[in-house]
Amino acid sequence: MEETPPGQRPQPQPAHASPPFPAAPFTPPPRVFSPALAARGTPSPGSGPGHAPAHLSTPPGPPVFSSPLRPAAVPFRATPASPHPVPFAAAGGGYSSSSSASASQPTSLAPHFLNGAATPHGDLAPAPSPLQGDGLDNPYVQFSANKVLKQKKLLNAPSLGFGALVSPGKEVAPGPEVVERDPRRCLNCGAYVNLYCDVLIASGQWQCIICKKLNSSEGEFVVSSKQDLLHWPELASTTVDYVQVGNRRPGFVPVSDSRVSGPIFILIDECLDEAHLQHLQGSLHAFVDSLPPTAKIGIITYGRTVSVYDFSEGAAVSADVLPGNKSPTHESLKGLIYGTGVYLSPIHASLPVAHTIFSSLRPYQLNVPEVSRDRCLGAAVEVALGIIQGPSVELSRGIIKRSGGNCRILVCAGGPCTFGPGSVPHSVKHPNYAYLEKTAMKSMESLGHEAQRHSTVIDIFCAGQCPVRVPVLQPLAKCSGGVLLLHDDFGEAFGVNLQRASTRAAGSHGLFEIRCSDNMLVTQVIGPGEEASPDSHETFKHDSSFCIQIHSVEETQSFSVSMETKGDIKSDFVFFQFAVHYSNMYQAEITRVITMRLQTVDGLSAYLASVQEDVASVIIGKRTVLRARTASDAIDMRLSIDERVKDIAFKFGNQAPKSKLYRFPKELASLPECLFHLKRGPLLGSIIGHEDERSVLRNLFLNASFDLSLRMLAPQCIMHREGGTFEELPAYDLVMQSNAAVILDHGTDIFIWLVCYS
Numbered sequence: 001m002e003e004t005p006p007g008q009r010p011q012p013q014p015a016h017a018s019p020p021f022p023a024a025p026f027t028p029p030p031r032v033f034s035p036a037l038a039a040r041g042t043p044s045p046g047s048g049p050g051h052a053p054a055h056l057s058t059p060p061g062p063p064v065f066s067s068p069l070r071p072a073a074v075p076f077r078a079t080p081a082s083p084h085p086v087p088f089a090a091a092g093g094g095y096s097s098s099s100s101a102s103a104s105q106p107t108s109l110a111p112h113f114l115n116g117a118a119t120p121h122g123d124l125a126p127a128p129s130p131l132q133g134d135g136l137d138n139p140y141v142q143f144s145a146n147k148v149l150k151q152k153k154l155l156n157a158p159s160l161g162f163g164a165l166v167s168p169g170k171e172v173a174p175g176p177e178v179v180e181r182d183p184r185r186c187l188n189c190g191a192y193v194n195l196y197c198d199v200l201i202a203s204g205q206w207q208c209i210i211c212k213k214l215n216s217s218e219g220e221f222v223v224s225s226k227q228d229l230l231h232w233p234e235l236a237s238t239t240v241d242y243v244q245v246g247n248r249r250p251g252f253v254p255v256s257d258s259r260v261s262g263p264i265f266i267l268i269d270e271c272l273d274e275a276h277l278q279h280l281q282g283s284l285h286a287f288v289d290s291l292p293p294t295a296k297i298g299i300i301t302y303g304r305t306v307s308v309y310d311f312s313e314g315a316a317v318s319a320d321v322l323p324g325n326k327s328p329t330h331e332s333l334k335g336l337i338y339g340t341g342v343y344l345s346p347i348h349a350s351l352p353v354a355h356t357i358f359s360s361l362r363p364y365q366l367n368v369p370e371v372s373r374d375r376c377l378g379a380a381v382e383v384a385l386g387i388i389q390g391p392s393v394e395l396s397r398g399i400i401k402r403s404g405g406n407c408r409i410l411v412c413a414g415g416p417c418t419f420g421p422g423s424v425p426h427s428v429k430h431p432n433y434a435y436l437e438k439t440a441m442k443s444m445e446s447l448g449h450e451a452q453r454h455s456t457v458i459d460i461f462c463a464g465q466c467p468v469r470v471p472v473l474q475p476l477a478k479c480s481g482g483v484l485l486l487h488d489d490f491g492e493a494f495g496v497n498l499q500r501a502s503t504r505a506a507g508s509h510g511l512f513e514i515r516c517s518d519n520m521l522v523t524q525v526i527g528p529g530e531e532a533s534p535d536s537h538e539t540f541k542h543d544s545s546f547c548i549q550i551h552s553v554e555e556t557q558s559f560s561v562s563m564e565t566k567g568d569i570k571s572d573f574v575f576f577q578f579a580v581h582y583s584n585m586y587q588a589e590i591t592r593v594i595t596m597r598l599q600t601v602d603g604l605s606a607y608l609a610s611v612q613e614d615v616a617s618v619i620i621g622k623r624t625v626l627r628a629r630t631a632s633d634a635i636d637m638r639l640s641i642d643e644r645v646k647d648i649a650f651k652f653g654n655q656a657p658k659s660k661l662y663r664f665p666k667e668l669a670s671l672p673e674c675l676f677h678l679k680r681g682p683l684l685g686s687i688i689g690h691e692d693e694r695s696v697l698r699n700l701f702l703n704a705s706f707d708l709s710l711r712m713l714a715p716q717c718i719m720h721r722e723g724g725t726f727e728e729l730p731a732y733d734l735v736m737q738s739n740a741a742v743i744l745d746h747g748t749d750i751f752i753w754l755v756c757y758s
């Protein structure tokens with residue numbers, strides 16, 4: 001297939017049918033199925049007023065390069081530098097969308113130094129109030145309603161549904177109580193001891209809230225009064241971080257240089273035309289300048305071959321070249337690893353060489369259209385992984401060396417992988433394209449998993465007008481815990497995202513467990529992970545937890561958890577326990593346990609009054625967008641929103657007198673508005689130019705935190721008046737005024753309306 005004749009012009013590709021979704025309740029976000037990063041269309045002018053020709057502004061000035069915030073000493077927690085961390089810069093494109101400085105990948109956080117030591121005798125949290133549902137202001141968890149309806153039929157009604165958004169990796173200040181020991185767990189079901197457990201103070205036994213079994217505390221909880229139990233943070237707070245800094249180093253107190261940062265490999269497409277290359281060179285120069293002196297980098301370029309740059313030569317640029325048509329052999333990797341070359345080198349030693357290498361890059365020379373150029377992206381990633389793993393490849397199978405910290409591979413791609421492992425034919429008109437694409441996707445998926453097993457995150461940054469075959473590249477990024485982003489060009493937004501990718505704080509080896517009491521069960525989880533296989537974690541005799549493996553534990557992620565009850569609920573409270581276990585970037589093992597309970601109610605109006613409309617909207621939005629895999633699915637999903645609103649009115653509203661119509665419940669008044677915006681906005685509507693961009697946005701949305709998800713769902717509309725004042729307008733009132741600029745902030749994109757007088 002490498003020999004497919006060139007000559008195909010870049011063009012938008014038809015959306016592909018996607019593989020069937022797994023029946024399992026955990027549903028990862030879909031792959032992106034429209035492959036082309038094709039020329040962006042001009043806007044459909046339909047939304048503008050007829051008389052005034054709308055001139056779309058140029059985007060606000062690109063973000064200025066600045067050194068990303070560098071992490072200071074953070075043992076176990078950090079405080080966000082900005083109160084609204086958001087994941088990635090706008091993918092750009094679209095007629096009026098622009099990269100926005102405010103919607104960018106999180107930088108590493110500017111942390112407060114908090115001593116990691118436990119403070120068991122510090123401030124005692126007040127005992128939980130006996131009547132209220134608790135944890136209503138827990139920073140990690142937001143429920144779609146703060147009360148649980150006892151009647152199964154209505155609680156489970158799928159049009160509204162019940163669920164929670166959980167951001168287990170979120171950093172808040174002050175962080176949760178830190179406890180430096182292993183958590184105490186129910187031997188029967190694996191649930192963690194918590195503030196709602198009944199403790200028999202005479203014997204020290206505690207009753208599990210999930211399975212109700214009694215557990216021993218080996219006498220630890222034997223105290224003279226219940227009040228004394230509050231000395232244990234886990235018996236006093238809804239959220240506790242258990243921290244193990246490793247048995248090897250007891251008493252280890254992390255200090256500023258203890259952040260273990262893995263190496264960063266930069267992979268560069270050799271097939272760029274001059275203009276693109278110049279942009280990329282600018283971004284790369286700025287990127288390496290932004291790295292801390294201790295950061296280790298490696299540089300690889302790929303085309304028909306893989307060139308691994310050698311830093312040992314000093315000022316002279318030299319590279320070892322491997323074939324790109326096949327995976328690197330064991331022998332060739334050994335040659336690199338045990339040879340004299342230095343392929344990963346700290347910035348303080350190699351910065352001038354890195355600059356020289358970037359300056360020496362040359363544009364593509366042959367007269368071959370962009371889409372038909374040979375790019376061995378897969379082989380290049382394999383070589384980078386081989387070098388990152390280093391001599392550990394020598395270890396016998398099954399033993400995986402835990403390298404220090406997350407390594408990163410940053411791929412700068414101007415086109416698809418068309419040569420060697422994971423490649424697709426140049427043209428989608430290739431007679432066997434569908435089959436070859438499937439094979440390529442599988443191979444990229446397993447390469448992504450391989451990277452993940454070696455704590456290596458692969459971020460793929462695409463730019464330019466050449467279709468990059470998103471369906472093939474997405475699994476590589478996703479399975480490793482990375483992201484794929486599309487950019488219009490390799491300019492500053494691209495460069496800023498590179499910087500942020502290299503510094504974003506991430507934990508690895510994440511496992512997320514969900515446990516609920518009283519017959520509540522998890523029916524669907526949407527978010528950045530996949531259902532964990534039972535042998536990947538400790539299990540208990542009667543463990544009913546729902547477990548998800550998280551590829552990369554990050555600040556701005558969230559999981560949307562949908563739940564149902566198996567029967568009418570009898571008890572006064574339902575308990576929910578969310579636990580996430582991961583290694584942070586200081587190589588400490590963290591187990592964050594969040595335990596919450598919600599009061600149950602009989603009355604529908606009490607339930608409706610407790611509904612958090614924004615949270616409910618975001619959960620509904622994620623469930624809807626998950627099913628919008630193609631452009632035609634998106635149209636179906638727009639229609640399904642109308643049906644959903646009708647069904648909510650029918651099930652939860654009142655029938656108007658002398659009418660067959662149902663009134664929409666007034667407690668949920670803002671829900672239909674949010675869903676209306678979902679229909680029209682970038683995720684399902686046609687506000688963004690190309691299906692490819694919508695697909696990438698949908699992927700971001702499905703993994704995004706509550707704040708960003710809500711903004712992507714329902715925009716904030718701001719009007720700029722002459723004289724320089726801003727005024728927030730209701731977003732449904734998008735009336736264009738002749739004397740004002742209107743700014744629509746959709747989270748990842750900002751749409752600006754300017755009127756031109758002619």
Ligand SMILES: [Zn+2]
Binds near residue numbers: 190209210
């Ligand atoms: Zn239990």
